[in-house]
Amino acid sequence: MYPIKLCNKANYGSKRKLDIKYIVIHYTSNNGDTALNNVTYFARETLQNPASANYFVDEKEIWVSVPDDFIAYHCGGKTYKHKICRNSNSLGIEICMNDKKGNIRYDSIKNAIELTKILMKKYNIPISNVLRHYDITGKNCPAPMVENPKLWQEFLNSLTQKPQTEEIDDDMKIYKKIDEMPDWAKASVKKAIDKKIISTDKNGAVTVFEPNLQSLVWMDRAGLFDKK
Numbered sequence: 001m002y003p004i005k006l007c008n009k010a011n012y013g014s015k016r017k018l019d020i021k022y023i024v025i026h027y028t029s030n031n032g033d034t035a036l037n038n039v040t041y042f043a044r045e046t047l048q049n050p051a052s053a054n055y056f057v058d059e060k061e062i063w064v065s066v067p068d069d070f071i072a073y074h075c076g077g078k079t080y081k082h083k084i085c086r087n088s089n090s091l092g093i094e095i096c097m098n099d100k101k102g103n104i105r106y107d108s109i110k111n112a113i114e115l116t117k118i119l120m121k122k123y124n125i126p127i128s129n130v131l132r133h134y135d136i137t138g139k140n141c142p143a144p145m146v147e148n149p150k151l152w153q154e155f156l157n158s159l160t161q162k163p164q165t166e167e168i169d170d171d172m173k174i175y176k177k178i179d180e181m182p183d184w185a186k187a188s189v190k191k192a193i194d195k196k197i198i199s200t201d202k203n204g205a206v207t208v209f210e211p212n213l214q215s216l217v218w219m220d221r222a223g224l225f226d227k228k
């Protein structure tokens with residue numbers, strides 16, 4: 001799904017025995033780094049104190065460093081605030097969060113939100129199990145989201161927003177046939193079909209969402225269907 005540059009084996013653990021129950025969010029704490037910089041570094045180096053993450057995210061890319069089914073060393077500590085979340089049952093996502101001047105890169109955060117949503121769905125992880133590194137060990141990571149809890153709250157809020165393609169209300173009416181449509185819309189829709197502004201399937205059926213009917217009528221009144 002995402003490009004992978006496998007982490008140096010010395011920096012991460014064995015195959016996972018426990019199910020993935022948590023997602024832990026980190027920041028790289030570097031300024032102006034990229035996801036690719038990071039996976040390259042972790043692939044090359046043998047670290048004195050082994051450290052790793054499953055994913056690195058910047059505003060352009062998402063890279064895998066440690067595959068999901070292996071334990072990355074991202075939230076281990078001498079003492080823990082959290083009772084259950086550990087490396088062995090969590091995925092670690094590192095966000096390249098600061099630009100060269102140390103300002104927050106919101107587009108990196110946006111990408112991390114998309115990744116987190118996908119992983120939540122894949123492993124059936126509830127929002128209450130999406131945590132900051134800080135929530136596990138008390139470490140100041142990701143610092144901008146520890147120092148400004150509102151930023152973290154916004155991150156969590158964004159996870160509950162459905163992707164745009166699913167935003168259409170389940171109850172919203174979809175019209176397939178002109179006969180089913182309200183009278184005030186029929187003539188305009190017919191014109192739009194005749195002018196091939198709306199396409200039909202092989203059965204002559206269309207797919208028009210209820211709120212679009214009004215727009216079609218307005219377009220018709222504006223004369224947009226009469227051109228050529």
Ligand SMILES: [Zn+2]
Nearest residue numbers: 026027133141
């Ligand atoms: Zn961290």
